[in-house]
Amino acid sequence: MRENEILHWFGTDPFEAGRELMKASGQWQNWGRDELIGLKPNLVVAKKASSGATTHPAFVAGAISFLQEKGFRRIQILEGSWVGDSTKRAFKVCGYNKLSDKYDVPLIDLQKNSSVVMESTNGEYRICSSVLQLDRLINMPVLKGHCQTSLTCALKNLKGCIPDSEKRRYHRMGLHQPIADLNEIVRADLILVDGLEGDPDYEEGGNPVRMNLFFAGTDPVLIDSYAAGLLGLQPEEVAYIGKAAALGIGSQLSDETKLRYLNKGEAVEGIQRSVAAYRLKEIVREDGACSACYASLMRALSFLEKEDNFPSAPVHIGQGYRGTQVSGVGIGICLKGADSYAKGCPPEAAEIYRFFKDGS
Known part of the structure; x- marks a missing residue:
């Protein structure tokens, strides 16, 4: 797929969505079968995906199923829940322990991971070691709102790749610039977005809104500027989008963006975010x-x-x-x-x- 392209799959079956988006992206065709692939869902809290807070395990399972059929065997699921919750508990509550057993894919708790200092244009940041050891990263966020940044999707989902001490520091720094800087250091090879029923208000869920939409791309800035519109936001209302674009991480939505639909579904005309x-x-x-x-x-x-x-x-x-x-x-x-x-x-x-x- 091209950098300026966003793939869409409409429906209520996360497993099928994960398989079809993975297949249609074509990104995997250039990956070595012995490369280490990491899937990064959003398990910010220990709540089921039906709450609107976390990535559906079936969506991740769909991507894994497709990759394994194509001969990829070195696959991991990595996450670090937010400060105040336990990733281990989130894996269990969100259904990822069962997924891990079924597909023989290890779960990496980044809250217990060592970290390495990495350099960005705007300074140094700590990144979890297991993330840096990956050959390929698939970012699998939920499309949802955030009580401080208004939106959390592709760019912000990588915040789970840093240690808890660094998460606290990001908040002291105001979130937006460090989120952009993080994406300069850690680059996903593919982004698969779970838009089935995210909460348009809060990152911890509680008010899920059915959108029946899954989409994919390779440019996190493009994905997030598009996602902002789906929640009734302007990209400029989410400061880290513009900051990431300024760092050359990607390009925002424009007339050059190609929207490709893999199946038939209702067009999403802007799911207005609650006030x-x-x-x-x-x-x-x-x-x-x-x-x-x-x-x-x-x-x-x-x-x-x-x-x-x-x-x-x-x-x-x-x-x-x-x-x-x-x-x-x-x-x-x-x-x-x-x-x-x-x-x-x-x-x-x-x-x-x-x-x-x-x-x-």
């Missing part, structure tokens, strides 16, 4: 918050809003407040200097909900 996350963020004062902590806050606030018990005062969250005195309410251990704060690192949504309900 809930934007509305809830109006009272939040965020400075370097980790995704797990921020998502828990967003979920708790959505519950409180439904009960008409929404807090009126600003809520502070993030590593940038660590060690400082803050007037008002804080979320997480980084805000222990606030007048009152919800404890935890990260605190669960239920804990934050009780914190506000108890009148703090």
Whole structure:
């Protein structure tokens, strides 16, 4: 397939989608049968794919099935869940242990992996060693929203390829530039996107929206600028897309982009992203918050809003407040200097909900 091309497969069968997109991409034709191939799904939390948070195991199984039929035997599945959850638990809950057993493909827990310092245009970053040892990388993200960056798809999915300490640092740096820099260091050979039922609001799922769409490409900037439109966003609303393009990682959607359809299906005219996350963020004062902590806050606030018990005062969250005195309410251990704060690192949504309900 060409760099400016996006393949589409419509339907509700992730296994068939994985096989057909893998086959139609043709990328595998130039790979050596002895090369080490890594598949990187999105298992950010230990939640089933039906929640809208994680990559369907059947989608990954479809790609593996096709590759094995073509004689590829050195295949791995690699992931590092977000800080606050366990990759080992995510593998089990999300159905990847069964997938591993069925296809005899090892699961690599990147949270337990060593790391290597690598150089990018904008500085040094740590990358998990197992990722750097791959000959080929297949990036298999979920098309979904994100409470801080608005979108998470191809570019941001590679954040699972770094150690937890580096994930915290990315948040202190504001996410967008380090995500772009990461993709300068780690390049996927193929991107297969699970758009079956991602959550358009939150990366941790909970409000899945049926799209019945899977798509593929080789350019992560092109994929993400296209994905942004599917969620009703402009690419410029997702800063890391433009930053990645500026680094020469890829090109954004244009009149030159070729959309190729492998089967018949309803055209996706823009699955409009819910405004809930934007509305809830109006009272939040965020400075370097980790995704797990921020998502828990967003979920708790959505519950409180439904009960008409929404807090009126600003809520502070993030590593940038660590060690400082803050007037008002804080979320997480980084805000222990606030007048009152919800404890935890990260605190669960239920804990934050009780914190506000108890009148703090």
